[in-house]
Amino acid sequence: MTTVNKTRGGDVIELQEAGYGYDGRALLSGMSLSLAPGSFHFLTGPSGAGKTTFLKLLYAELTATSGRVHIFGQDPLQLSRDEVSDMRRRIGVVHQDCQFLDHLSMRENVALPLTVARRDVSAEAANLDELLGWVGLAQQARSLPPELSGGERQRAALARAVITSPEIVLADEPTGNVDWEMSQKLLNLLVQLNKMGKTIVIATHDLNLIRAAKAQVATRVLRIVGGSIQAAGADL
Amino acid sequence: MTALLSPESGADRVVPPSGFTASLTVFSAGAMAFLAVFAMALSLATSRLADRWGAELARSSTVRISAPEEQMAAQTAAVVAILQTTPGVRAARALTDAEQTALLEPWFGPDLPLDTLPVPQLIEVIEDADGFDPQGLRLRLQAEAPGAVLDDHTRWRRPLVEAANRLRTLGIMSLLLIAATTGAMITLAANAALSANAQVVSVLRLVGARDRYIANAFVRRFTLRALVGALGGTALGMISIALLPKASTAGGFLTGLGFQGVHWFWPLIVPPLAALVALIATRAAALRVLKGLT
Ligand SMILES: Nc1ncnc2c1ncn2[C@@H]1O[C@H](COP(=O)(O)OP(=O)(O)O)[C@@H](O)[C@H]1O
Ligand SMILES: [Mg+2]
Numbered sequence: 001m002t003t004v005n006k007t008r009g010g011d012v013i014e015l016q017e018a019g020y021g022y023d024g025r026a027l028l029s030g031m032s033l034s035l036a037p038g039s040f041h042f043l044t045g046p047s048g049a050g051k052t053t054f055l056k057l058l059y060a061e062l063t064a065t066s067g068r069v070h071i072f073g074q075d076p077l078q079l080s081r082d083e084v085s086d087m088r089r090r091i092g093v094v095h096q097d098c099q100f101l102d103h104l105s106m107r108e109n110v111a112l113p114l115t116v117a118r119r120d121v122s123a124e125a126a127n128l129d130e131l132l133g134w135v136g137l138a139q140q141a142r143s144l145p146p147e148l149s150g151g152e153r154q155r156a157a158l159a160r161a162v163i164t165s166p167e168i169v170l171a172d173e174p175t176g177n178v179d180w181e182m183s184q185k186l187l188n189l190l191v192q193l194n195k196m197g198k199t200i201v202i203a204t205h206d207l208n209l210i211r212a213a214k215a216q217v218a219t220r221v222l223r224i225v226g227g228s229i230q231a232a233g234a235d236l
Numbered sequence: 237m238t239a240l241l242s243p244e245s246g247a248d249r250v251v252p253p254s255g256f257t258a259s260l261t262v263f264s265a266g267a268m269a270f271l272a273v274f275a276m277a278l279s280l281a282t283s284r285l286a287d288r289w290g291a292e293l294a295r296s297s298t299v300r301i302s303a304p305e306e307q308m309a310a311q312t313a314a315v316v317a318i319l320q321t322t323p324g325v326r327a328a329r330a331l332t333d334a335e336q337t338a339l340l341e342p343w344f345g346p347d348l349p350l351d352t353l354p355v356p357q358l359i360e361v362i363e364d365a366d367g368f369d370p371q372g373l374r375l376r377l378q379a380e381a382p383g384a385v386l387d388d389h390t391r392w393r394r395p396l397v398e399a400a401n402r403l404r405t406l407g408i409m410s411l412l413l414i415a416a417t418t419g420a421m422i423t424l425a426a427n428a429a430l431s432a433n434a435q436v437v438s439v440l441r442l443v444g445a446r447d448r449y450i451a452n453a454f455v456r457r458f459t460l461r462a463l464v465g466a467l468g469g470t471a472l473g474m475i476s477i478a479l480l481p482k483a484s485t486a487g488g489f490l491t492g493l494g495f496q497g498v499h500w501f502w503p504l505i506v507p508p509l510a511a512l513v514a515l516i517a518t519r520a521a522a523l524r525v526l527k528g529l530t
Contacts, residue, residue, distance in 0.1 A: 116445035
């Protein structure tokens with residue numbers, strides 16, 4: 001059983017010279033960085049730079065091929081499979097391709113992190129319905145994922161990512177398929193979560209979104225350039 | 237185990253229903269259970285047969301000595317001596333006059349004057365498990381007691397008892413093979429279900445499901461399907477055997493194939509056993525597939 005275990009420095013995520021390569025070809029390398037609890041980050045870079053790969057390192061879908069990644073102070077490589085599962089319950093992820101179970105209704109999909117954690121979904125029904133209403137999917141609660149539009153799927157993905165009230169929320173292009181108004185709404189939700197103390201990392205190449213966030217909250221913008229991660233310039 | 241049987245609606249729904257592997261599993265488990273019931277009936281019947289014939293065999297052969305009055309005692313002593321040194325003979329004993337009279341009484345009445353009639357002397361021979369070599373014994377008897385005749389009429393059954401014992405062994409082997417085949421088929425079906433649901437399994441891992449949780453969703457299904465199929469197959473097998481012609485004393489081997497008495501309870505272990513095999517096979521398959529995922 002994982003205990004609440006902060007990093008030595010108190011950071012929820014810490015990278016030391018971390019790198020990753022698919023099939024032995026280095027894609028990311030020499031990344032050192034730490035994310036303090038309650039911080040708000042954007043991750044930018046051109047398509048194919050490795051944003052999705054980077055986020056996957058943060059919830060241990062991938063493990064670093066060089067250097068170290070510590071999540072809640074623990075190296076996923078040192079954890080048992082069950083401990084990795086338990087760690088993931090503390091991290092909400094909006095996947096770029098959403099990743100729903102097509103045979104379950106949207107409501108069941110959003111509740112999935114509760115279900116697999118053996119939590120009583122009926123006890124959290126009020127929460128669930130409120131969240132669905134908040135992302136504007138109350139009408140679609142009983143629909144199956146293939147019946148939803150791209151934007152609706154992304155809103156549902158965000159709802160699923162936050163249903164367990166995780167300590168970290170990672171969002172991979174969460175506004176890629178939604179109009180400006182909805183992306184503002186999604187951003188607002190993430191800002192609210194951040195104000196509740198959650199650590200947020202959003203991968204996006206939507207500069208307007210970043211500007212809008214900067215008006216509301218202190219953010220740090222990271223950019224992946226040439227396989228390495230660096231702080232973005234003041235223009236952002 | 238209790239967790240497996242309690243219907244956990246949420247946990248069971250996370251894996252989509254799969255009609256194809258489901259019906260194949262139910263059918264295979266049913267067919268295998270049906271075969272298992274027959275293999276079991278065969279084993280039990282041949283086992284009964286081997287016991288009965290074996291007991292008759294063990295009872296005895298006889299040596300009959302017909303000799304002139306004055307040589308009778310000497311030849312009897314010689315035959316007993318031969319028998320006592322014959323490998324495969326556990327005991328040899330000359331019947332007393334009283335026993336011989338009792339044997340002959342049904343035919344000649346109680347007042348048979350045994351001592352005045354040239355009645356042959358009978359010697360009862362009891363074999364040990366290995367049995368003796370009748371050819372060799374005949375030769376020795378001929379040489380030393382010309383009036384002695386070995387009557388081993390029950391010996392012809394020995395190969396049959398052996399065959400019955402072999403059949404019982406084959407029946408037990410069939411049961412083991414059926415169990416192994418059931419395990420193999422369920423492993424294949426479970427693997428098919430797992431790869432058909434690879435995407436589902438990886439999503440479940442990513443939202444924090446433990447391996448045990450995901451494996452159990454599959455295990456519950458396959459265990460239930462195997463149980464349902466095996467219940468059907470066992471019931472059909474038992475009915476078919478109950479409908480076989482009744483065993484009659486004249487019928488011999490074939491009509492004796494059914495279950496008798498408490499043996500009717502034996503096939504009832506087939507469904508739980510099938511469920512157990514399914515549980516083990518599915519769990520092993522699921523955990524193996526899950527190990528390959530992050
Ligand atoms: N599973 C994979 N196997 C091999 N190469 C991959 C795989 N996933 C991504 N890549 C490659 O890694 C690079 C970075 O991909 P990705 O992290 O998705 O970038 P981004 O999210 O910034 O667009 C791309 O060139 C992509 O083709
Ligand atoms: Mg990407």
